[in-house]
Amino acid sequence: MPQASKIRAVVVDDQLTMRTLVRSCLQQIGLTDIREFPKAPEALSALKAQPAHIVFSDFNMPEMxxxxxxxxIRSDPSxxxxxxxxxxxxxxxxLVKRAAQFGANNYLVKPFTVAVMKQKLEQIFGALS
Amino acid sequence: MDPMEAIKQTYFQECDELLLAMEEGLIAMESGEADSETINAVFRAVHSIKGGGGAFGFEILVGFSHVFETAMDLVRSGKLDPTPDVVKVLLRAGDKLSDHVTAARNGGSDAVDDAEVKAELAKLTGEDPEDAGAPAPADFEGLAFAPVMIDIGDEEPAAPPCPIWHVRFAPHAGLYAKANEPYLLIRELGMLGPIEVTADLSKLPDLSALEPDQAYFAWNVALKDCPDRTKVEEVFEFVSGDCDLEITEEKVEAAAPAAFAISAPGLPSLDDDDEPAAAPVAEAQPEEKKAAAPAAAQAAPTTVDLIKQTIRVDLDKVDRLVNLVGELVITQAMLSQRILDSVQQGQTVSAGLGELEHLLRELQEAVMAIRTQPVKSVFQRMPRLVRETAAQTGKEVRLEIEGETTEVDKTVIERLGEPLTHMIRNAVDHGLETPAERVAAGKPAEGTVKLSAEHRGGRIIIEVADDGRGINRSKVREKAIERGLISPNANLSDEEIDNLIFLPGFSTAATVSNISGRGVGLDVVRRNIMDLGGRITIGSANGKGSKFSLTLPLTLAVLDGMIVAVGEQTFVLPLSHIIESLLPKSADVKAFGSNGMLLNVRGVYVPLVSVGRLLRVPGAKYDLANSVVILVESEGVGRMALAVDAIVGQRQVVIKSFESNIGHIDGIAAATILGDGRVALILDIDGLVAGCREGTGGRPTEYQQALGA
Incomplete structure (x- = not known):
């Protein structure tokens, strides 16, 4: 069973509140390695420098x-x-349909609960411990 | 604090920023300068407020922002033209949204009446406002997401494996005799990497056989993560003759690649049985206090934070920094004083000190700059105020804002809001005429209020100007006589008449409206400004408008002052109030009334006051002819000559307020600590002058009684 604490997550949202909420939920699920970025381009270069397993990203953000x-992400081989x-x-x-076409693994409607977030994560990683 | 509560605080803080961005964008839209990114930013702000509000269950807030968001979405996608009428509705919606946020922050107790605005928004969107709550999150079961194949690969090549060093350390009695301490040596080993320590007590005899000065203990230490044998040996370098030391190396198999490759679908590398490197680091034996080794080497892998944003700093921390730098400045001053006292020809020392002073000053400025903020945060609240006041009074008003990026200390900004609000309301309510009156006077129906800020001479000047009717001087004069504030035959200049409106209990509005007449008069505004070390003046031209000017210090932490000696005391006069200093001839001093005096300054007579006498300073000179006179100017009350014994010098002093301990004392603004460590009082020129003026007028005042003058 995969360990939640080993999953590396990146959270991208221009809103600090949302980033903090996502982080808080992820921590309750057991994740410890969580990086936050207010803008997608920053997150992209950070991911290139140090990859992650999972990205949570807002849709409507300035710049990108x-x-x-x-x-x-999908067009970068690494x-x-x-x-x-x-x-x-x-x-x-x-929007969700387009995201699915672009290769999103799932979506999460704000506001969300820890339970829903865990469920979405487990659809990707399998049951987490 | 409950984590959710903390996030909520973040949310409200963020809401303030979002609301500002929203208003800024809407105002740009109002003036027709908005590009698509600005409009999208407004949409995003509303959207974000809604999103966060949903997370905390602020349903009313979410309901309103949803309607607002829908309207913004139409504007954003070009389906709704942002005509002036549309933007007007959006601006009002923005105001309401801000009210909703405030209500939510206050626990939802204050109901916000948003029905009207909601209806207008609904008219724009064609949506029924009643069923406009956030739609329940639907689940898109039908949508198939791509099967997950996550494989990041081996991104972190494991470092070459370190051997485990087994160190057996058995001190001889001689080691203890030379005052060496095994604990310190083991602790030093712990600096090289995680250690596991076991004490070997096998040699310890029975108590009866125990020799107090013999050595019986030995320790076995297993050290990880240290690649270098010599490092281990170095620890014991100084005790090598006084102990038995064995260092053996245990080879370690190259660890499996760091548990990180996820590959679907089994994700083996996330499994818990694949964990050689993360085995719990050795815990010491319970009786082995020596194993309290610092776990420095266990530091968790740090992720580099790439967010280069502005940081939110707790104001307390900055205050502490500002305070510390202030102390540093005092120390430097004390140091230089002492060195100058003791070293007569200390030229190189004084050069170094000069540099220190220069550096400190720069440091102080830099630290204080942390606290400065653009006045924008206060100015930004004014458009709404003008809109609301204009609506209430039936006037048409355009607000022009200039210099909103001018920076000033945060404490000044915080205390600027109230006086500024009052002045703006005053300008709209009393300053501007009704549209009909304006047209009759040949002016455009729409009045203008101009709010501006700029730096001038180390201070910030804020002006509120309107193009209204100006001050009706005969009416002001009449009123002042009626209230007994001036005598009917007083001969006042226009400027003096204008300044009458700052007197307590003065109100010129024929009808007390519910806008300006809220029990706060301009006298309170003036008091607030003076408490900040600022001044307020008014200029007016009949029929053309009036202009209030605020002059404020950039910071409340330091002050450029002139140090003067009076008897046994030293005082500081704020440099901003000083016009000149002079040595009077006795012929220039004229007696006036029973104990008043006037000084002839190039043909103009100015009241002359001895600071020593006024404050009853022990040992002060009363010989005015031998005193130094400092000509000061006070806000509103005019000039005055202060006689002191001598001028000591001019320097920047750190203001130490004593109001919280002693309370407010008229005539004294604060205190500071001088280079020689003594406390000096900073004189409040306005208070002093006002006290003296009232004194010469023959009215006994509290101030005189307090000082016994």
Whole structure:
């Protein structure tokens, strides 16, 4: 069973509150290695320097939106294996569909609970310990 | 604090920033200068406030921001044209959103009446505001997500494995005799890497056979993560003759690659049985106090934080820093005083000290700059105030803002809000005419209020100007006479009449409106400004408008002052109030009234006051002809000549407030510590002059009674 504490996560959201909330939920699930970035380009270069297993990214952000970010990850051979969960403000079917086409692994509608987040993580990693 | 509570605080802090960004964007839209990114930023701000609000269950806030967000979404996607009317609704929605955030922050107790604005927003979006709550998060079961294949690979090549060093250390009695301490040696080993220590007590005899000055203990230490044998040997370098030491090396198999490669679907590397490197580091035996080795080598792998953003610093920390630097400046002053006293020809020393002083000054400025903020945070609240006041009074007002990036100390900013609010309200309510009156006077129906800030001469000047009717001097004069503030035959200049409106109990509004007339008069505004070490003046032209000017110090932490000696005391006069200093001739001093005096300064008579006499300083000279006179100017009350014994010098002093301990004393602003370690009082020129003026007018004042003057 994979250990939650070994999963490396990157959280990208222009809003500090959201980043803190995602971090807090992830910590409750048992993750310890969590990096936060307010903007996608920063996250992208940080990922190139040090990869992660999973990325949580907001959609609407200045400079580079979540889908553009996802596309950059998937088009980079060294990063394309990273898990990607899109954080969306509303249950926007079109957006989620497009995200799925671009290769997102899952989505999470804000506001979310720890239970839902864990469920989404486990859909990617299998049951976590 | 509950973690959720802490995040909530972050949320509200962030809301303040988002609301500011939103308002800024909306104002840009209002003036037609908004590009698509600005509009998107407004959308994002509303969206973010909604998103965070949802996480904390602020349903009313979320409901309102949803309607607002929908409208912004239409504008953003070009489906709704941001005409002036539309932007007006959006601006009002922004104000309401800000109210909702405040209500949520206060625990949701204050209900916000948003029905009207919500209805107007709904008119724009065509959405029914009643069922506009956030839609329940639907689940898109039908959507298939790509099967997960995560494989990051071996990104962290393991360092070449270190052997484990087994150290057996058995001190002889001689080691103890030379005052060596095994604990320190073992601790030093612990600096090289994680250690596991076991004490070997097998040689310890029965108590009856125990010789107190013999050595019986030995220790076995296993050391990890230290590649170098010589490092281990160096630890025991100085005791090698006084102990038995054995160092053996245990080879370690190259560890499996750091547990990191995830490959779907089994993700073996995340499994718990694959964990050689992370085995718990040795714990010491319970009776072995010596194993309290610092676990420095166990430091968790640090992730480099790449976020290069502005940081939020706890103000307390900055205050501490500012305080420390202040102390440092005092120490430097004390040091230089002592060195100058003891070393007569200390030229090289004084050059070094000069440099120290220069550096310290720079450091102090840099540290204080941490506390400065643009006045924008206060100015930004004004557009809304103008909108609301204009709506309440039925006036048309345009607010122009200039110099909002001007920086000033945070404490000054915090205390600027209230007086500024009052002045802006005053300008709209009393300064500007109604549109009809304006048109009749040949002016555009829309009045202008201009708010500006700039740095001038080490101070910040903030001006609130309107193009309204100006001060009606005959009315002001009438009122002042009616209230008994001036005598009916007083001969006052225009400027003096204008300044009457700052007197306590003065209100010119014919009808007390619910806007400006909130029990706070301009006298309170003036008091607030003076408490900040600032001044307020008014200029006015009949029919053309009036202008309030605030002059404030950039910081409340230091002051450029002139040090003067009076008898046994030393005082500091704020340099900003000093016009000149002079040595009077006795012919220039004229007696005035029973114990008043005037000084002839190039043909103009100025009240002359002896600081020593006024404050009853022991040992002060009363011989005015031999005194130094410092001409000071006070806010509103005019010039005055202060006689002191001598001028000591001019320097920057660190202000130490004593109000929290002693309370407010008229005539004394604060204290400081001088280079020789003595406390000197900083004189409050305005208070002094006002006290003296009232004194010469023959009215006994509290101030005179307190000082016994």
């Amino acid at each position: 939106d979540g889908l553009e970010f996802l596309r950059s 990063l394309k294996g990273i898990g990607f969960i899109l954080l969306t403000g509303r249950a926007d079917a079109d």
